[in-house]
Amino acid sequence: MKKTAIDRRHFIKITSLSSGGLAIGFMMPGLPALAISAYDCEFFQPNAYIKIDKKGKITVYYSKQESGQGVDTALPMIVAEELDADFRDVKAEIAPYGTVPGSEHDTGGSQSILGMYDSLRKAGAVAKAMLISAAAAVWKISPSSCAADNGEVVNTVTMQRIKYGGLVCEAAKLPVPKEVTLKNPKDFKLIGKSEKRSNLKDILTGKTKYGLDLKVPGMVYAVAERCPVLGGSLVSVDDAAAKRVPGVLKVVSYKGTGAPMHVRDGVAVIATSTWAAIKARKLLNITWDEGKKNNENTEQLFKTFAGKAKDAPKIEVYKKGDVSKYNGKNELVAEYAQPFLAHATIEPMNFIASVKDDSCEIWGGLQLPDWAVNTIAAVSGIKKEKIKVNLLLMGGAFGRRLHFDFAIEAVKIAQQFDKPVQLVWERTDDTQYSPYRPANYHFLKASTDEKGSIISWQHHVLGTPIAFMTEGPDTKNIGEMDGADHGFCYAIPNIKTGYTPVDFNINRGWLRSVDICVNTFPVESFIDEIALKLKKDPLQFRLSMLENRPDFKTGEGPGALTQSPARIAAVLKLAAEKIGWSSPRKPNHYIGLATHSFIFAKSYAAHAIEIEMLEPKKFRIVKVVAAIDCGLVINPDGLLNQMEGGLAFGLTQALKGEITITNSRVNQDGYFSYELLRYDEMPPVEIHITDSKEEPGGVGEVGLSTVAPALCNALAAAGNRPRSLPIRNEGYSWV
Amino acid sequence: MPVFKLNVNNKEYTVEAESDMPLLWVLRDLLDLTGTKYGCGVASCGACTVIMDGNAVYACQRTVSTCVNKKIITIEGLSEDGSHPVQRAWQKAGVPQCGYCQPGQIMAAAALLGKNKKPSEELINETMSENLCRCGTYHRIKEAIHIAIEEINK
Ligand code: FES
Ligand code: FES
Numbered sequence: 001m002k003k004t005a006i007d008r009r010h011f012i013k014i015t016s017l018s019s020g021g022l023a024i025g026f027m028m029p030g031l032p033a034l035a036i037s038a039y040d041c042e043f044f045q046p047n048a049y050i051k052i053d054k055k056g057k058i059t060v061y062y063s064k065q066e067s068g069q070g071v072d073t074a075l076p077m078i079v080a081e082e083l084d085a086d087f088r089d090v091k092a093e094i095a096p097y098g099t100v101p102g103s104e105h106d107t108g109g110s111q112s113i114l115g116m117y118d119s120l121r122k123a124g125a126v127a128k129a130m131l132i133s134a135a136a137a138v139w140k141i142s143p144s145s146c147a148a149d150n151g152e153v154v155n156t157v158t159m160q161r162i163k164y165g166g167l168v169c170e171a172a173k174l175p176v177p178k179e180v181t182l183k184n185p186k187d188f189k190l191i192g193k194s195e196k197r198s199n200l201k202d203i204l205t206g207k208t209k210y211g212l213d214l215k216v217p218g219m220v221y222a223v224a225e226r227c228p229v230l231g232g233s234l235v236s237v238d239d240a241a242a243k244r245v246p247g248v249l250k251v252v253s254y255k256g257t258g259a260p261m262h263v264r265d266g267v268a269v270i271a272t273s274t275w276a277a278i279k280a281r282k283l284l285n286i287t288w289d290e291g292k293k294n295n296e297n298t299e300q301l302f303k304t305f306a307g308k309a310k311d312a313p314k315i316e317v318y319k320k321g322d323v324s325k326y327n328g329k330n331e332l333v334a335e336y337a338q339p340f341l342a343h344a345t346i347e348p349m350n351f352i353a354s355v356k357d358d359s360c361e362i363w364g365g366l367q368l369p370d371w372a373v374n375t376i377a378a379v380s381g382i383k384k385e386k387i388k389v390n391l392l393l394m395g396g397a398f399g400r401r402l403h404f405d406f407a408i409e410a411v412k413i414a415q416q417f418d419k420p421v422q423l424v425w426e427r428t429d430d431t432q433y434s435p436y437r438p439a440n441y442h443f444l445k446a447s448t449d450e451k452g453s454i455i456s457w458q459h460h461v462l463g464t465p466i467a468f469m470t471e472g473p474d475t476k477n478i479g480e481m482d483g484a485d486h487g488f489c490y491a492i493p494n495i496k497t498g499y500t501p502v503d504f505n506i507n508r509g510w511l512r513s514v515d516i517c518v519n520t521f522p523v524e525s526f527i528d529e530i531a532l533k534l535k536k537d538p539l540q541f542r543l544s545m546l547e548n549r550p551d552f553k554t555g556e557g558p559g560a561l562t563q564s565p566a567r568i569a570a571v572l573k574l575a576a577e578k579i580g581w582s583s584p585r586k587p588n589h590y591i592g593l594a595t596h597s598f599i600f601a602k603s604y605a606a607h608a609i610e611i612e613m614l615e616p617k618k619f620r621i622v623k624v625v626a627a628i629d630c631g632l633v634i635n636p637d638g639l640l641n642q643m644e645g646g647l648a649f650g651l652t653q654a655l656k657g658e659i660t661i662t663n664s665r666v667n668q669d670g671y672f673s674y675e676l677l678r679y680d681e682m683p684p685v686e687i688h689i690t691d692s693k694e695e696p697g698g699v700g701e702v703g704l705s706t707v708a709p710a711l712c713n714a715l716a717a718a719g720n721r722p723r724s725l726p727i728r729n730e731g732y733s734w735v
Numbered sequence: 736m737p738v739f740k741l742n743v744n745n746k747e748y749t750v751e752a753e754s755d756m757p758l759l760w761v762l763r764d765l766l767d768l769t770g771t772k773y774g775c776g777v778a779s780c781g782a783c784t785v786i787m788d789g790n791a792v793y794a795c796q797r798t799v800s801t802c803v804n805k806k807i808i809t810i811e812g813l814s815e816d817g818s819h820p821v822q823r824a825w826q827k828a829g830v831p832q833c834g835y836c837q838p839g840q841i842m843a844a845a846a847l848l849g850k851n852k853k854p855s856e857e858l859i860n861e862t863m864s865e866n867l868c869r870c871g872t873y874h875r876i877k878e879a880i881h882i883a884i885e886e887i888n889k
Contacts, residue, residue, distance in 0.1 A: 206770020648871020
């Protein structure tokens, strides 16, 4: 198979390269705005993002995939700002696949705002300039005597006004300008003001169609039984009983794939209703060859990690100064562990495919549609040009739909049936066959000098790398080290970090905050641990290593990121101040802090969590304070939503999230055993946003990584530090 | 296949289905009322919550044969146009993120407030803790429920 795998850093690079104005002036295929004549001009459509009709209704096509993060609102706001549109006239729609360069549809790494901000501003400004020129022509005056205001062009001499809708035909005839002037951000009217989600009403009335809700004409349903062990294969299937279930149309089997998506061998029941397929699936009698790797378990995996933790890392990642000089001197060591995790979106994975002869049409939610289509083409033998892609709304993603194993399965099943097939993953499938966030283990060692400063820092990360799955075991791509590599934010003179991969027979993938979350928990816990050991104030201790450290680059060349310790310090200070860090605590109340940056998305966040200890291992979360600096905020309401959601996600991980594996099979089978945070467990939360004029950053992932360490630091302040997640395993309970 | 008469959103429907088919799949696959969501099928998430004779029930847990002669309300029938006080409160608080769990959340809250205009905090907690939201909108659900309570007691 052609290697189309891309690692996450890589795709962030691709994403950022692919934006930056390329798309401006890009025409929707089949809709050549320039060629439209005056009498049939229904729309003015100067680029792929904007369509204005004669009534002045504006459709903004957003090219990033919506899964709850609010791109359907924030991206249109950027366009509407420069267009000077009345936001009530704006309707948001998914940019159809192919109307923008393929990789622009990619959605992940909190890159949507970063990647689209400049080009969407230009897109809006271009449309506005053309509407102004059109009005100037009507009034026979210079465009410089016209201004745009809230969906109208104003003649600044006579104060006459024409609505955008009335200029559609004239504007459509004009050439698209190459250069436009953007607004001065201080003149923004829309950006920075809270807007409710653009499709809110449809959600609240049940009209929104997610992938699972779509009905394609003639569509039938399928569910599949998969090989219980990754890498095993189908031996035989007895489907006689299954076929007798009323509504069952056909039983088909399909072969799995290797990297990048690791589809398992499967047997699918195709039926006239989901229920018939579910029922019949239970009656399949299948013999599997489980292969050799059918006896792996997580208990052993963590023992393996622990056994290797004190050895030198297999791969050296970041080195500064010479840590060896300090070995054994004033040393503190600690080990931390975190389990496999599943995404557990409430909408289970699903996908529709229809295959006719040598062509195929697909419908579903995909975070990386381009990669998916390339891979589907390679796997199915259908040419890429013959695959029509329809992108749909997602009922949650969190990185799950960066993977498209379910889409490959749907195509493989549809290749064996002459009608469109919707493949539905049952909840058990979703829990048991996910690409899991890798299990990971950390060995940390630090030495302090006589002044009580950290003089050397060593961090050995052990994990089950994602790249082994997406690229194969020969990958040169090192593991989950973001947050513990060249971007390490604390000013410490001697540092050494490294990674040791341990393979394990379960699929792995990207989960919201990915490595940053993996490494923030041990780093922010261990820093705290050292502060407590030295009897220093954990806030001041951190600040002393952050505040005066200038911004620095994580490497050379265009891929290098900028780390800003000062901004990491500022959010920490803000969170600490707002929770009352320096005020006297009530009896049995403890506060924990943690801070970090989501470096790819130029955003910085800290959490401060106050708990009350009720019993030695029982607590109540009194209050959570989050502070965030993400540069210029597009939609404050959307930012708050992401921070609140990040807290719930982070608390789930801290308290109870865990996937365990026995005999290469996932033990959990749904929400009863893979529990999520519930309504009554959501603590009071306060979110503070810094007033930043820096370029806008991404906020989908920055709000969760500091939750677990802040909570654990509070528990440590109370006397017992949890060093592995979820803390439930350490005997903690909460009310 | 057996035939059942159902009253959904004050409309009479006749469906042909196996008698053990859960109401969830009848609504979604046979009646194309897809506002009622599938999340788990085993009473663990609440995404499929509908109101039956005034009570919140999991549509995934009621076979079609037990739904005859009942008044079933789904999210599509809670109001014509999203004007039910719970929907308005949800709008005001801007609750949804992905929105997938929200029909279930709204139906659970509407059923609760339909029976009890001033539920205690404990009762709200107990009721709403049956409905999962992976996006973590709980904070706003709480806000919205209180807006709705205020609204209906005006
Ligand atoms: S689908 Fe019915 S409770 Fe989850
Ligand atoms: S809003 Fe996404 S699951 Fe609740």
